[in-house]
Amino acid sequence: MFEVKASMAGSVWKITAEEGSKINDGEDVVILESMKMEIPIPAETSGTIKELKVSEGDFVNEGDVIAIIEA
Amino acid sequence: MFKKILIANRGEIAARIIRTCQRMQIQTVAVYSEADQQAPFVKMADESYLIGKPRVNESYLNIDKILEAALKSGAEAVHPGYGLLSENAPFAQRVKEAGLTFIGPEGDVIAKMGDKIAARAEMKQAGVPVVPGTEEAVTSVEAAKAAAQTFGYPVMLKAAAGGGGIGMQAVHSDEELEKAFEGNSKRAKAFFGDGKMFIEKLIEEPRHIEIQVLADHHGHAVHLFERECSIQRRHQKVVEEAPSPFLSEKTRQEMGDSAIKAVESLQYTNAGTIEFLVDRNENYYFLEMNTRLQVEHPVTEEISGVDIVEQQLKIAAGDKLELHQDDLQINGHAIEVRIYAEDPNTFYPSPGTLSNLVLPEGPGIRHELAVESGSEVTPFYDPMIAKLVVHGSDRNQASERLAKALHAYEIDGIKCNLTMLKRIITHDKFREGDTTTSFIQNYYLPTLTNH
Structure with missing residues (x-):
């Protein structure tokens, strides 16, 4: 089980992965937006997305868990 | 009025x-x-x-x-x-x-200067030097490669409608160009609704130096000298100063004359800024014109004694400019630093509550503030929350005053770039005036790995 965490505070602009689907190391899970900057948050391991903890439009703080990946 | x-x-x-x-x-x-x-x-x-x-x-x-x-x-x-x-x-x-x-200026002038290709053509016609590049938008990767061949790599790929560094990328080979072309064109289309791209010769290790102009509705224009704005991160300025520590008096005058030529050719009115790239041999090339007040205008105000906003209001009200080029002089040296609510290592934004703000006071210090103690810094807008402007009798005094002021500046509750600014302005290369657009890349980022 790996946690995907927000690297900055901001709102969830787009979710680019689906719960239950496979994801490869380096592929984007979500794109965060803050202060006119979009930051993609990639998976740091390959596996299955077990849970997405956020919805589009949600506000997340730095370090918040965005998704859980089961390797 | x-x-x-x-x-x-x-x-x-x-x-x-x-x-x-x-x-x-x-x-x-x-x-x-x-x-x-x-x-x-x-x-x-x-x-x-x-x-x-x-x-x-x-x-x-x-x-x-x-x-x-x-x-x-x-x-x-x-x-x-x-x-x-x-x-x-x-x-x-x-x-x-x-x-x-x-x-501000007339709508058609804003539109013309907002289209980089039209702006280039206009400047070339006015006799202002431009970077060698394509006169028309390139529509395919093949055309882009052919253009790159004529200027020689490295070249700069740019969105015609771009700004803030979006849709802009330096490329060093055919392979890099192939990769970069589609992506940047798509991004430009998504951001600006216009995917047109053009290609310019890349000026290596350039300085970014701009000339402030004022022009009234009676055919009278002046320039207020230059601002050196080379130190940038993510294509956005971080430290600006006036005058430039690099320009010779001869080039300063030539650039001022070029800026006035541009203003006359455009029949420009109100305040504006002509941005130039300057190479190490002091060759300068038109980059773009900003048809508005600039973030960094205070450094010009500090060295010229002119309140640019006051001039904007007077010009808009139809008054004649009371300033004459021969009377304008550079008085001392001014440096501005932009204070961003962002992580000083990754440059990622850092919204939150600014719990405590302590501002330095002293001779030559000027503050421009978006916030106060207790302010909520929201994720919706640009991360710049303040500017610190310092004036001194010369560059050394201004730098010393700035270093002292930055050490006394306190921001709590959110991350900000104060530590980065301190490192930049106390760096030997900054003191020597070695300010090019790769300053952060060459001198700041490497210091991070030691900590």
Whole structure:
């Protein structure tokens, strides 16, 4: 089980992965937006997305868990 | 002179414009979003109107709402500040159609300078040096490669409608160009609704030096010398100074003359800035013209003694410029640093509550502020929360005053770039005036790995 965490505070602009689907190391899970900057948050391991903890439009703080990946 | 104006902007620049209006006894009207209800600029204005939700599309870019507030308040003119609607030609036009004065140039001039290809053609015709590059947009990767061959790598790929570094990339080979072309064109299309690209010869290790101009409606124009703005991160300026520590007096005069030529050719009015790239041999090339007040205008005010906002208001009101080129002089040296709410290592934004703000005081120190102690720094807008401007009798004194001021500057509750600014301005290369656009890359980022 790996946690995907927000690297900055901001709102969830787009979710680019689906719960239950496979994801490869380096592929984007979500794109965060803050202060006119979009930051993609990639998976740091390959596996299955077990849970997405956020919805589009949600506000997340730095370090918040965005998704859980089961390797 | 106007009795009342509306400021179609937010943050530190709205506050700065209000200050000059107060001195000139002009009433001010602020417009603000739900996210800015507690912002200092709203309290400073004589009147204020809530115009919508936090996102800029629903507030600060909503032309209908802004004009509605302007008409309701009885404002005679609209100051657009910088960013947001400041270089939006339809906005300038709409303000005029509403029977109000737009404090800036004519809409068609804004439109022309906003189209990089048209701007280049205009400058070339006016006799202002431009970077060798394509005169027409390149529409395919093949055409892009052919163009790159004629100028020789490295080249710069640029979106015709771009800004803020979006859709812009340096490429060093055919392979890199192939990869970069599609992606940047798509991004430009998504951001600006226009995917047109063009290609320029890359000027290596350039300095970014710009000339401030003022022009009235009676055919009279002056320049207020240059600003050196080379130190940038993510293609955005971080440290600006005037005069440039690099330019010779001869080049300074030539660049000033070129800027005036540009103004005359365009029949430009109000305040504007011509940005140039300058190579190590002091060859300079037109980069773009900003048809508005610039973030870094205070360094010019500090060395010239001219209040640029006051001049903007007078020009817009139809007054003749009282300044003459021969009377203008550079007095001492000024440096501005931009204080960003961001992580100083990754440059990622850091919104949150600014729990405590301590500002340094002393001779030559000037503050421009979007925030105060207790302010909420929201994720909706640009991360710049303040500017610190320092003036001294020469560059050494200005640098020393700035270093001291930065050490006394305190921001708690959010991450900010104060540590980065301290490292930059105390770096030997900065002291030596070795300020090129790769400064952060060459001298700042490497210091991070040691910590």
